[in-house]
Amino acid sequence: MSTPTRATRSTNAGTSDSRAPQAPNGIWLVAEREIGSKLRSKTFLISTGILLLLALAGIIIGGFASKNAASETMPVAVTSETAAAVSALPNMKVTEVSSADEAEDLVRSEKVDAAVLPGDGPTGVTVVALKDAPGSLVTALSQAPEVQILEPATTNPLLRYFIAIAFGIVFMGAAATFGGTIAQSVVEEKQTRVVEVLLSAIPARTLLAGKVIGNTVLAMAQIVALAAIATVGLIVTGQREVLSTLGAPILWFAVFFLFGFILLAALFAAAASMVSRQEDIGSTTTPITMLIMAPYVLVILFNDNPLVLTIMSYVPFSAPVGMPMRLFVGEAQWWEPLLSLVILLASCVAAIAIGAKIYENSLLRMGSRVKLGEALRA
Structure with a gap:
């Protein structure tokens, strides 16, 4: 049997490319596959349902407890x-x-x-x-001395603390859950050689974009569901004043989370493409996981520290938590969320470009872990 000539291979490659789906269609097909696989997972559906019920129960119990405490007489x-x-x-x-x-x-x-x-x-x-x-x-x-507060607190300290926990947990939980899903999906496709079949039909960047978009849709759907649950819980417990205060911060949280998650998702996919076994995922994704956990820890420890919150609101990885908190307590000027969002968008574009390069160069390399320097070289 004769070996195909270069001209024949070029012709075959051209035929394959002509039959391949266009980039938008390919992205949507991959995204649809990611969304469908999650929605068919009973574990994902049950865990999401439990999360929403716990959120609703926490808001209702907290609301009734505060009412009872306020109405309790001696x-x-x-x-x-x-x-x-x-x-x-x-x-x-x-x-x-x-x-x-x-x-x-x-x-x-x-x-x-x-x-x-x-x-x-x-x-x-x-x-x-x-x-x-x-x-x-x-x-x-008791007779207390006259007290003069130079910088009075704009919100109840206890409420501020719980709102900080809520923003931190939601961001860390959603980002870690769906970021981990992307990483596992990438390694599973490498381990089973499915990625070779996929890359014969669509480019690597199209595959990456579909994975990121699919999981972003799922993560945003979970955020919207939690926001709706929080709204219902606050209305049921008569905490309309808290709801009116939280309205704008929640909307900004959703916007910042959208682009922040895209940034993290691209990095998760790139990091996972550098290994070929599920057991090795942690070796490349641990630094990204630490970036997700840092805002959660910082916003709880320093929710009453204006300097730390200000720094957090301009760092891309912590802006989805830091800026909504500053908006909630009234410490941010009207232009600050816009400036922070511009910084986040620029960081998002840079992360996607770097992540796509690593993903493209590492996806078909099997065996030992690919070094970062090698992955960045064409």
Whole structure:
């Protein structure tokens, strides 16, 4: 049998290319394949359902708990001399009695938590309790010095902390889950030699683009579902004020997450293409995973530190968490999200270009791990 000539091979290659799908069609076919494989996975559907239920339950439980805490009152016995001082305090159920002995009897019978009686101390009152004095009552009746706050907090510190956790967990969870999916898919196709069949029909960059777009669609769908669940939960629990404050930050979070995930997805695919076994994925994707975990840790530890949040809001890997947090607490000017988004877009383009080069040069190299320098060389 004769060996095909160069002209024959060129003709065959030309025929193959002419039959190959156009780039947009090829990208959509790969993206559709990625989306379909995930939606057919029971594990993915069940885990997503559990995530949404946990998010809804957390918001509802937190809302009702805050309502109950706000509406909880303390029964207190008073006399005519102390009634005015205690009645002015919030969350106090006042029972006025005629004498100190009657007030003490109510305390001993545990019908009230404490009694406030006339006293000789600086405050002019004495708190009588059965075993332990209620801290909130003692604090409310204590004489405190005048306090002047130079930079008052714009949000409730506890709410700020939980919002920081929410943004951090959602970003880290979605990015790690779908980034890991891309990495596993790339290595699985290399390990089973399926990638050779795919590359005979479509270019490597088309394959990469389809994978990134498919998983981005799934990740954004999960983000939108979580946002809808959060909205429903806040409305059900009557936290419309919190919802109005969170509206713009959530929208910006979705925008920043979209481009931030595309950046990370391209890097995950490139890193995974450098190895040929599932066991070796961690050796190349661990640095990217650390980049995902860093914003989660930083936003929780430094959610009340304006300097750290400002730096985070301009670093591409942490901007999807840092900038929405600054918008939520009112520390960002109107132009800052736009500038941060421009920086993120530029970083995204650079990451896609570098990732595509590594992916294209490493995809058909089997065996030992491809070194980064070799992958970057044409």
